Amino acid sequence: MNVSTYSIKDLEQLSGIKAHTLRIWEQRYSLLSPKRTDTNIRYYDDDDLKLILNVALLNDNGYKISKIAKMDIAEIREEVVKLTERTLTHDDQIHALTISMIEMEEERFDKVLSTNILKIGFEQTMLNIVYPFMSKIGVLWQTGAINPAQEHFISNLVRQKLIVAIDGQVYKGGGKKFLLFLPEGELHEISLLFAAYLIKLKGHKVIYLGQSTPRADLELVYKMHKPDYLMTVITTAPSAEQVQEYIDNLASMYQESEIILSGYQIIGQDLRFPKNVKTMNYIREIKEYIEEMELISQEK
Known part of the structure; x- marks a missing residue:
């Protein structure tokens, strides 16, 4: 699979954090390390995107950026997993699914969906979490912010859930x-x-x-x-x-x-x-x- 590259605008669309804020975090806390093309254009890779998605989720839930910046990658990820297991905010769950898609991590994606289905039911999970999420990645796929492999990966997982639910009726x-x-x-x-x-x-x-x-x-x-x-x-x-x-x-x-x-x-x-x-x-x-x-x- 080809390595994905992202502009700062792509990071803004995927994380919901303004490009101006991302630049401040980059300069003040060294959260991101942009690379440069041969023509000196800044870009970010999958690791940068995964990091900023996790940072955004923590920051949205009250973690101060100064505290997050002192954590290593493993600590940030551990806090995010804890957070997504206990919160039922729809935006948070959509964020967690986005991270799972970028990392192409089936177990994590399945756990987020299964937890929500258990707590709010299959129908409400589809309407309030999966559909907004699918709409989001549809736009990102069309603009090239995510690659076809990531889109197919997620679509097939959602498709499997739907087929099982249909068979149950x-x-x-x-x-x-x-x-x-x-x-x-x-x-x-x-x-x-x-x-x-x-x-x-x-x-x-x-x-x-x-x-x-x-x-x-x-x-x-x-x-x-x-x-x-x-x-x-x-x-x-x-x-x-x-x-x-x-x-x-x-x-x-x-x-x-x-x-x-x-x-x-x-x-x-x-x-x-x-x-x-x-x-x-x-x-x-x-x-x-x-x-x-x-x-x-x-x-x-």
Whole structure:
């Protein structure tokens, strides 16, 4: 894996500490040791990032920077582990997950998630910690502040947790039928998996096709199951130039179902949505949508 390099702006985005403050800490306490390129441009490496993430977490929780600066790396890390085990502040937990991602440390990542799931439940852990965290690293990945290996590492760990949670929900019959899929070429599956979990949790049937579903396969499964709802999340595929055509084709081919769309290529874009298409800004809206749907059914 290539060694990652970071600008001071990258450190600011990842740690939440202003670049001006980082420079002061660097000068006054020698916390950071920037390297220089052949053209004399300052940069930081993974060790610098890990250190500043840990320092930021301690500082946010009342540790004075003068005290932190006197600790060695092992002492700082030990204090951070103690802190993340006892605090339930969402920002702190997101910070702890970020450190685990940078260090690619599976056990620590798993411990943070498992502790929160035990204390506040799987759903609240996903909504208040994992999703904000995934949104954060999505932006950082797009700007090059983290590398693809780190993003894949974390996504796969979250995916494993979701699959286990989904398997734990037993369908008992009844309810509505939801067909969940991603378009061909689309691989970003976390939101769709969480939607599958919430839908099954509410007692509805989920037919899950997952990543990069060929159109022919989607059409075949649709004819077999005749679902009440189709749901997909469009993050990168189809492209922005092709999304409108894709939406129109879905709406035309599956007129007997309501189609639920979300994702970066959908939300906030200048698109036209046919009458059988509904959009969701955030995945948490699927829960509200299902509850609303159930109320309407009860009233009929």
